[in-house]
Amino acid sequence: MNDFLDELDQELKSEPLVSKNTEKSTHSKKPIVAKPTKQKTGEKKFEKHTKSQQTSKKNNNRGNRNDNQNYGSLKERMMSHLPQTKFYLPTLREGYTRVIPIGWNDEIGSKNMDMLQYGENIILIDCGIQFAETEMYGADFSIPDISFLTKYTDKISGMLITHGHLDHIWSLKVVLPALNFPPLYWTRLTIGLIKKQLEEHKLLDKATLIEVDAGSEKEIQVGPFSVEYFKVNHSIPDCAGLYITSPSGATFMHTGDFKIDLDPVIDEPANLSRIGAFGRRWVTLLMSDSTASLRKWHSMSEKNVWEALDKIVEWHVKWRLIIAAFSSWISRVQQLIDIAAKYDKHIFLSGRSMVENVAIAKELGYLRMKPGIVKKMSPKNTEGIPPHKQIIITTGSQGEQFSALSRMAEGKHNAVEILQWDTVVFSSSVVPGNERSVSSVINKMIKLWANVITKDDGEVHTGGHAFQEEQKMMIKLANPKYFCPIFWDLYFRNAHKNTAMSIGMKEENCLLLDNGNIVDFAPDGSVFKSRLKVPIQDIIVDGHGMGTTSSHVLKARETMMNAWVLVIMFKVDKKSKAILGHIKIESRGLVYLDEVRYVHRMIIKKSKEIYENTVKDVPDIEEKDLVKLIRTDLEWFVYHRINREPMIIPIITEV
Ligand SMILES: [Zn+2]
Missing domain, CATH: 3.60.15.10 (Ribonuclease Z/Hydroxyacylglutathione hydrolase-like)
Structure with a gap:
């Protein structure tokens, strides 16, 4: 087949x-x-x-x-x-x-x-x-x-x-x-x-x-x-x-x-x-x-990595190897194919980009391999091949949340269940900013009794x-x-x-x-x-x-990340502008459980006061100006009373 x-x-x-x-x-x-x-x-x-x-x-x-x-x-x-930009390139001299x-x-x-x-x-x-x-x-x-x-x-x-x-x-x-x-x-x-x-x-x-x-x-x-x-x-x-x-x-x-x-x-x-x-x-x-x-x-040659990976496969000849690498690192895949052939193992590819890139590289003649030695990771393809004969090359070397390696670490991969003594090799460096997510995957692998090898343990990667x-x-x-x-x-x-x-x-x-x-x-x-x-x-x-990072969407997200949200809902009479019923309030991330009643009651009281005073002073005020004023006054009030700066959203519904 x-x-x-x-x-x-x-x-x-x-x-x-x-x-x-x-x-x-x-x-x-x-x-x-x-x-x-x-x-x-x-x-x-x-x-x-x-x-x-x-x-x-x-x-x-x-x-x-x-x-x-x-x-x-x-x-x-x-x-x-x-x-939109009004910028024109200045004239370039002859x-x-x-x-x-x-x-x-x-x-x-x-x-x-x-x-x-x-x-x-x-x-x-x-x-x-x-x-x-x-x-x-x-x-x-x-x-x-x-x-x-x-x-x-x-x-x-x-x-x-x-x-x-x-x-x-x-x-x-x-x-x-x-x-x-x-x-x-x-x-x-x-x-x-x-x-x-x-x-x-x-x-x-x-x-x-x-x-x-x-x-x-x-x-x-x-x-x-x-x-x-x-x-x-x-x-x-x-x-x-x-x-x-x-x-x-x-x-x-x-x-x-x-x-x-x-x-x-x-x-x-x-x-x-x-x-x-x-x-x-x-x-x-x-x-x-x-x-x-x-x-x-001088950076290390890719050939040095070959020697390190060869040794790892030799030492783990009785166990399954899972190698995490960048999916575009075609030469690393070639090294593993050659090493697998030497030790009579099979290569299984896991992760969409890994499968696609290997297929493209093979089609274009950048990879050489014996027929049947490389397969996509699936329960059907591994049938009859014992774990110690398998080398799985996978995406996820940066601990990406939904990558194949993360799914394996969380027991959610459809074809790979981590076994005791599986050896997971990170044949990669950690891109700055990804340190936490990579160590999180490593921790999960260790909890599953897997053995983990990284660049710090040997020359399993060169930049x-x-x-x-x-x-x-x-x-x-x-x-x-x-x-x-x-x-x-x-x-x-x-x-x-x-x-x-x-x-x-x-x-x-x-x-x-x-x-x-x-x-x-x-x-x-x-x-x-x-x-x-x-x-x-x-x-x-x-x-x-x-959009741009200065857009209102991103600004709002920034506010919500650094502060919290407070929504105040007024139901008012269309003609008289009088408040009908109770003012409702919803907050997220603003108050702790033991203070919620006190703080909400205080904000409702102040909101009512701001609304009624404003409508009394300026009866024909436009709704957008009223909303703006309530927001500004409430921001000042909340900051001074509880020393927090939520994003405040007043909503006025006329009936
Ligand atoms: Zn590059």
Whole structure:
């Protein structure tokens, strides 16, 4: 019998991952022109690809009226949710090239996005998501603020995507319709990972996905910019850095997320000679990953993790292993598949994103495995396979509430019941902010008599970001005139700046930027930072709604989180305005049980007094003014009597 991956192969084979999408472009702003290069093979493929886009444009315009209607309404919905901004980009002087960070500053798992401009032409780099933080008060996540760009959609020549992590691609489903679907340039695995998301949102047919090869040396033309890719290592295969040349000759190197692994598991090592060649050519500005800039020395190779995991499997040959890992860490899955084969064990995948990512990576040829060795975790698939022959790879390494691992720890997983002596390995690091939820899962596992192994017990994980020695290597090879540390808090970026200065970078040539800073590079190599800033806000997505962190919804949630709620209901005569019956009161989180009667009675008495005095003094007062006055007076009263500041909601019903 075929395993689920083989069955999925069949489904996916009937629908190629790349070619179909790229043939259905509706973006009619600019023809995409492949610049002649010395790399004949890459060029040929690109030209063919461009042609098919143009042909399909006709087909697309002819039919699919419903799709266009859907797209129209989706775009309208997005546009209506984005904050209105009167901000216009200042005029860019002739021959200058502009850089604006739109998102990545002071954010963890951030909504990465940068913008480059030459003349009136704009290109964008990455389009990530920031997951919910405490100040979002229950909203799901935030996206880059592209509201100022909606005036320039016909000037956007393309979006360059560095790799397939959510903090670099997730917001595309929201941003693409708002920006009128600029063409997307990205590597093969990245296209595979996002395809499903675009499909679910009915955007795939509208998107122009252009595949690039990070290992190739071809140049591509995106608007007036010439773009070359270079291979870097990270925690997901197929990661690219960018070398972008402006018509003025200014050059911009963007590392994306990177580390340098000379012995990666399923990827090629970062292309150091190519980075060095760019450095010898000329790099005006290097924008480099600061995520691990506090870590000294060199990050560990993925191969070391292989050795540690191999030992764990060998020592636990008589017991079941449950390995929690990031679902995009394809190389980690490959290591476990190889180790399972060596010790005659079977791999079972648990968690939707783990199953989907492994299926996509296998389809695209990034994973090698013997048929039948990898299966989806289910009671049916484990039938006849004793626990000690099972290795379960699961999502939930961050203790996420509804993840597969959390469900196992709570005894709610439909296919896995934790057994005594099961060994749970966290093959991951803890993202800052997730410490409590991870230790909560560990505690629950220990209560179930499971054995828990984390990064602190051995080399079961290595990070995906460059440590200081790798950061130095990047700076030395690129040899830039200006250096801009990117990603994470100022603390991390400043540490990266210090590392750069320790190897000779001049302080005046280090740029610590905020989101929205406008930095213009002159043709003679000098740089100008504008006093103007793009007014970047936090755009939060909240279910089907969208707003900013300064919106009244979030403000109200903030008040309720920090205070409590008090609702006072008045029933009054429409004509005389006299109160009918008793004033009713409801409070939440305001008073303790032993004081409830006293406090409620006191508030009712005061509410009656405020209402009657106001109506007596101003008989024709409008209801909204009356409500406001009652609220203000009661806020003062409650604060002075019980030293608490609830959110007060007076409701007046006329009968
Ligand atoms: Zn990443």
